[in-house]
Amino acid sequence: MNEGPWLDDDEQRAWRRTAAVITLLPAALDAQLQRDAGLTQFSYLVLAMLSEEPGRTMPMSALAATVNSSLSRLSHVVARLEAQGWVTREPSPESGRVTVARLTDAGMEKVVATAPGHAAEVRRLIFDALDGDGVASLACVTAAILGRLDPSGALRANPLRHETGDRPTTA
Amino acid sequence: MNEGPWLDDDEQRAWRRTAAVITLLPAALDAQLQRDAGLTQFSYLVLAMLSEEPGRTMPMSALAATVNSSLSRLSHVVARLEAQGWVTREPSPESGRVTVARLTDAGMEKVVATAPGHAAEVRRLIFDALDGDGVASLACVTAAILGRLDPSGALRANPLRHETGDRPTTA
């Protein structure tokens, strides 16, 4: 609407609400997962993404890309998940410098046990508040913002890979 | 659209994008503030909210409410800001159990110096990607979600207090 550095009133309203959402929503989702499963939103995501992979394995760097994290962060988290017995790490037979993370049976059970409660919370906090148009708006607006956050476009391709014909194990 | 625990395809797409936004957007905003001002998004918010208050002062608990944080978190952060010379804490003359945080002149200068760059980043990441309808959608959808996150409605009243006739010192 204007091109100056400042935000106009409409933008300011939208921004304040967005700011509140991006602080409160992750906190609320984390709280549910922590309470019901002892997991972080992030560590749950790691388990969930592995659970959808054929063979339940993924190289660390591919996993890092799909969960939008640095390799460092992922390495720490997987170390903790490994200590819990939900994931194992093995050197890849194909290339000596990649290590593949594998979801164990216990890890799979954990995901299966955790997913419904998490999905219900997502539904409760987001989708119960929106009608069909609202869902469409949300998809549209977030797509636009993602385009700015991630000019490479990796995200728009990658985590949506499963969108069609996917059993809803994840959320 | 359906009432079961799972998300349908449209919802799943919207959720995956939303999840990406709520992880990447805070990280991007934090990165800009850290790089250009050595501040966290949260500590900047604290300074900015104080800067808009008449007298540049606010009781700790009121401040905690406007920045959506626990008192504990705020206390730690204000301690750091105090060490930097941007804020001071004094016991309130009115009630012996409230302490009021005051933005110092140096703190005010910090806000003034930091605000433009931050506002520009907000504009770049969010509003440059949206047209007028997009801004309206964003305001609408976030309002709906906020209603779920904060059933008390405090947020919808409180941080929007400044919406009209507010000089855009903040962002």
Place this chain on the structure above:
DNA sequence: CGACGTGAGTTGAAGCATCAAGTAACCTGG
């Protein structure tokens, strides 16, 4: 008045994220 409950705030410990550095495997040009 005095015991109790509550509200406001601080503090310390523990967990998680981030950043900088380090290691090890692979590739490439000389």
Place this chain on the structure above:
DNA sequence: CCAGGTTACTTGATGCTTCAACTCACGTCG
């Protein structure tokens, strides 16, 4: 065939957040 660069990953330190006590001030009910 080996020197240097690059990719994949790990590690350790530092800092921020959270959680559970704890302190202190204020109201109130007997």
